[in-house]
Amino acid sequence: DVKVTQSSRYLVKRTGEKVFLECVQDMDHENMFWYRQDPGLGLRLIYFSYDVKMKEKGDIPEGYSVSREKKERFSLILESASTNQTSMYLCASSLRDTSGNTIYFGEGSWLTVV
């Protein structure tokens, strides 16, 4: 089974702190994603990576950056956390080709910024 592991399930950070959310997948997937999930808004794409060191902005990249130094690991960085970044963050991965491949999700990281 594909496994996408998010290292932190619950975090509480202070406004202005730098926050790292880590994600690792074990299926050699080329594509990795970071989504933000808020009630009533569904999932919104923050960043997408299709290869090591390659990234694309999603729908809501402001206030976030990402790092992909190894194929299996995709990190989301909040340079200076703010209270409006309190949310559930979901990492996901999939194979590269565009033939309707399934996206596999991690269990999510609940971030509270106080």
Place this chain on the structure above:
Amino acid sequence: AQSVTQLDSQVPVFEEAPVELRCNYSSSVSVYLFWYVQYPNQGLQLLLKYLSGSTLVKGINGFEAEFNKSQTSFHLRKPSVHISDTAEYFCAVRPYSSASKIIFGSGTRLSIRP
């Protein structure tokens, strides 16, 4: 551009009753269609997907969905629900040509009453 509308934010049903969760989409290009389920405090997992061929798609846990191109709908159904089906359900579409541009609906929370 694509959009996905889940017409009901919450659906309460009694155990062993049938259920339909509605999803309509809008797209100027051909898309793949997906239903994902999110159990409490977990990430999303794939229920079923429509890529091509038969418009009736069967998924896990007894769920099925029917693709209706003329009505641009992809409604999810189950003939008899169980308490364990309590979850949030997300409809999603993805253009044939893109691995990253997956659009999720805002979700439907299914609550099962004994």
